[in-house]
Amino acid sequence: MRGRYDEITGRGAEVVAIGTGSVRHAAAFVADEHIHFPVLVDDDARAARAASVRRVGFFKLLTDRRSRAGAKRARADGHRIHKAGRRVTQLGATFVIGPGDQVRYEHLDDHSADHAPLDEVLAVLPTIAAD
Amino acid sequence: MDLRRLADLELPDSTGAPRRLGDFWAERPVILVFLRHFG
Numbered sequence: 001m002r003g004r005y006d007e008i009t010g011r012g013a014e015v016v017a018i019g020t021g022s023v024r025h026a027a028a029f030v031a032d033e034h035i036h037f038p039v040l041v042d043d044d045a046r047a048a049r050a051a052s053v054r055r056v057g058f059f060k061l062l063t064d065r066r067s068r069a070g071a072k073r074a075r076a077d078g079h080r081i082h083k084a085g086r087r088v089t090q091l092g093a094t095f096v097i098g099p100g101d102q103v104r105y106e107h108l109d110d111h112s113a114d115h116a117p118l119d120e121v122l123a124v125l126p127t128i129a130a131d
Numbered sequence: 132m133d134l135r136r137l138a139d140l141e142l143p144d145s146t147g148a149p150r151r152l153g154d155f156w157a158e159r160p161v162i163l164v165f166l167r168h169f170g
Contacts, residue, residue, distance in 0.1 A: 001164065008162065016155050018142065019166040026145040029169035039169070040142040040150060047152065050137040053165050093165040098156025101134055112167060121162060 001118065005036060011125045013096075018042045020087045045087060053093045054108050066111045096124045 001008075001015055008015055015037040019026060026039045042048055056064075094116035096105035105124045107116035138153025155161045 001162070013160040013162060014155060015162045015164065016152075017164045017166055019169045021169050023143050023145060023147045025169050030145045038150065038155070039145045040152075041144075042142055042165075047137060047140050047142060048165060050133045050140065051163075051165065052132050088167075090165075090167060092167050095132070095163040096160055097134070097163055098160045099158055100156070101138065101153075103132055103134060104160065106132065125160060 002033070002035065004118065004122070008122070008125070011122075013125050014038075016040065018047050020045070020048075020090060045090070048087070048090055051093060051095065052108065054091045054110070055087075055089045056091055056111065057089065060111075064111050066113050069113060094121055096121060 005015060016039075017035070017037065018040045019029070020043055021041060022043065023041050026041050029035065030039050040047075091109040091112060092115065093109055094105070094107045095103060097103050105116075105121060107121075109115060138156075139151070141149040141151050144150050152163075156163075
């Protein structure tokens with residue numbers, strides 16, 4: 001997402017990330033990773049619940065081969081976790097919302113290494129511009 | 132997804148300032164990403 005941020009804003013869209021953890025950890029993430037979009041903190045899971053973001057059992061999180069393989073790839077690519085926050089069993093999700101109150105795209109991660117294909121997400125944006 | 136409930140939420144940003152979620156997508160599309168962790 002970060003690598004294509006200029007393309008996203010060039011299409012008239014914005015990126016907003018929501019994570020678990022504290023404001024301090026969000027600030028460190030923004031500074032260390034040179035993030036240019038808003039990063040918000042949802043430490044009490046109000047937003048995750050409203051968005052119906054999935055959770056996974058702790059045992060499955062540790063034993064799912066897909067999750068372990070994803071973690072290995074992430075480490076090999078140099079990614080590191082600043083702070084997991086209080087809800088390590090919460091999975092990720094990606095939505096395209098707006099303009100206005102309309103959900104254009106939804107991907108609820110199925111396991112910890114599952115992510116919305118970025119090309120699929122970006123493909124929604126020209127459709128919005130043409131509406 | 133309860134979009135109305137989500138839109139009305141205020142969450143702190145990385146500076147601690149409260150931000151109402153619905154304001155982000157009122158005028159333009161937003162890619163909203165829920166992260167498992169920061170980093």
